[in-house]
Amino acid sequence: MTDLTELGVKAIRDGVAAGTFTAREVAEAFNANVAAANELNAFIVATPEKALEAADKVDADRAAGKELGKMAGVPIGMKDLFATRGVQTSAASHILEGFSPEYESSVSQKLWDAGAGMLGKLNLDQFAMGSSNETSYFGNVISPWRSKGSNAPLAPGGSSGGSSAAIAARLCPAATGTDTGGSIRQPAAFTGICGIKPTYGRCSRWGIVAFASSLDQAGPMARSVEDCAIMLEAMAGFDPKDSTSLDLPVPNWSELLDADLKGKKIGIPHEYRMEGTDEEILASWDQGIAWLKDAGAEVVDISLPHTKYALPAYYIVAPAEASSNLARYDGVRYGLRELPEGANLQDMYAATRAAGFGDEVKRRILIGTYVLSAGFYDAYYTQAMKVRTLIARDFEKAWAQCDLVLAPTTPTASFPLGDKLDDPLAMYLNDVFSVPASLAGLPAMSVPAGVNKDGLPLGLQLIGRAFEEQEVLNAGLAIQQRAGFSAKPEKWW
Template sequence: MTDITDLGVAAIRDGVAAGTFSAVEVAEAFNANVAAAQDALNAFIVATPDHAIAAAKTIDAKRAAGEALGPMGGVPIGMKDLFTTNGVQTTAASHILEGFVPQYESTVSQKLWDAGAGLLGKLNLDQFAMGSSNESSHFGSVVSPWRRPGSNAPLTAGGSSGGSSAAIAARLVPAATGTDTGGSIRQPAAYTGTTGIKPTYGRCSRWGVVAYASSLDQAGAMARDVTDCAILLESMAGFDPKDATSLNLPVPDWTAALSGDLKGKKVGIPKEYRVEGMPAEIEAIWEQGIAWLKDAGAEVVEVSLPHTQYALATYYIIAPAEASSNLARYDGVRYGLRDLPDGAGLQDMYAATRADGFGAEVKRRILIGTYVLSAGFYDAYYTKAQKVRALISQDFTKAFEQVDVLLTPTAPSAAFALGESNEDPIAMYLNDVFTVPASLAGLPAMSVPAGLDAQGLPLGLQIIGRPLDEQGVLNAGLAIEGRAAFAAKPEKWW
């Protein structure tokens, strides 16, 4: 029999429902993997084996009583530690929130528990979701389960959802939640040979999700394959009156409508994404993806997104500006860390708490954000960036008059070693060059594993869709998945 931990969401759910194995057996198997890998991979900030077992016992009891188990019945998952979880520490991988135990549940996590899922633990991430390599976490870097042949150098699992991607790739969880502000689901998925989708902005509630940049943050699904992502996303999505940006629309049955047949569909290839210095392997996998979509029946059309070159600069003005505002709430007064030097006044307490509680990357982005929002520079930077954002969104609107989806690389390279890009923040920010434009426009986008580079490391392809067309994105992803037949997984060393 296949090891339970090699099964994905659909297989586990269906196996539990059929009585092939119990939900408790599933939870115990994944709990064991989580415990065995923690010292080596550092994917979890908090493991919650008791929560996983309790949820599993509830599902087994429901099955015994002949009750419906729910779309995620018996599936234990990992929760990115950006989602508040009632009674379980939520830190956003920061020191300033270390020890904070919410007394409420985020909307997304509650929906998943209501669907029958169980909690294996809270997953590590870049601090406040600010990063592309999961090296800014107060709790230490996540280490990818992948390695270069003949090398023990630890590789990044991507960021900010690096704990989620590493845990899925290493078979510690069958699926996990992620959040994506500028690529934080898609890039880690590409680096670890996993699948991840960021839905249209507003599809998933942001209530109870620790905020980074409110006009960009969006929860999404990460799993082994496209079908599992669709199942997870259906349970996560839906209108929430507690979130003013939540879309009051029904959640489609994406799973039932999945189809890899793209006859009659047009796929756009943005010419601006052929950036100077693009590695030959990235170019080659992109061309292979184009061939796969043609084979699936799609017509391929070159399109232009002329403002693409300004997307990264625009993002790194808008996102830090919103972060500067959002992170002002962490002041040592209401919750979290309080650093109160002897004889200190209120201002001293603010300064000491924030200096001690925030990491270097978070401080950098707060400073950038505060600068671009300041009286002398608001119009020169922030207002201008918002105008460019509107132009980037218009580019996509015009492109989607010609095509149904866009195909691009997910990241400009395979995973790099931890520490390789730490000295140059700009080099780190360039990892988001292909993912940021879709985030600025609020579009659905996903990464699907497409192959391996010369060193045996995963490479991903990105599909970007029209607003609310998650189905089109998932279907194109399924077409690639079926043809790529990506079955590689990291050799176990942990």
């Protein structure tokens, strides 16, 4: 029989619908893989019973002749930033350890309604702050990949590193991610999978633990472009509970997929050829250009002149919003409470936050509070917001010349854990290619393009106009078909 854990979203859904295998058999196979992969530390909480419960419902619905949902029979991993009723939701932070919500996030509810089941809550950088999954209170995730001739543990990317590692290691066929400055795309590139950040507002943020509210966006991660399209259809849609939610119909992206790019223009921004970018990344970018030309697209040079200011602007805007959002964690209503003997209310706040937040979260709260403080607000935050507007304007001007932008996803392939932990600036530079699309609220996707000389995956990024996820997915499919990426990590865990 086929190894069910090698199948993707579409293959599982269609196989269950056809009766080739049952949803319960699929759930059991993935539950077994999750249970056997503790070394990867991809899951904070495993929920095998939830996966089986959802599978049994799908099997019963099929037996009764009922119509099945878009994700029927597909067990998925849920990033531990999405509130799940009755299951710990910690954002990988000590301050929320043991917090079990009485409500379900809008995105996860949509997925359950579409027939998906939950294998568990996936590890991440604490409060989604990080690029290597080393800031989690529950220990870092280890990538299933290894460099040729080395056993050094590698970073799975961040913040959605648990999601990327679990998919690459066949612990789940797909998972949710969130992307604030590249947290879906960068881990996808590091682990040889696909991930798309849709237009800001496509997926509801209600019930997702907030990091930077004007940037956070949920999206799917899976092993193929088609699987991402199917899952995004289930996740997206208007939500009156989210004031930034787009009141637009959800297209049938998966059915409209088309790798023929005739008549499309692909922009190549010369500002993205940055000093310090790995030569093999630049070579894969050139290869991507050739693939898109082969798909019928015309390639044009474009300029995005404010690109060099994107990273500094992001690391002012995002921490500012984080310092505001994280003020709610104070030890009063839920989560951790540290109450030293004889302490007053102020002492409790200080002790709880000192014990509950990790170093990276504290660093960003301090930066954010500083740039919002009197005397510095105009010098930093106001200036950063002006730069953000200029970056969005750069893209608007570019759309007069092209339909899509092709760029690398990351400046390097995955790196050994610990390599950049003591240098926050080096870590922040991981996001240099992904942050501009986030600041502009545009849809962007990472697709695997091949492996480097060490056998590690490299990703290519496609950025599209607002609301044009279809064009991004189509170009991603064109690259996927030509790259023929089939590499997978050798099992060592």
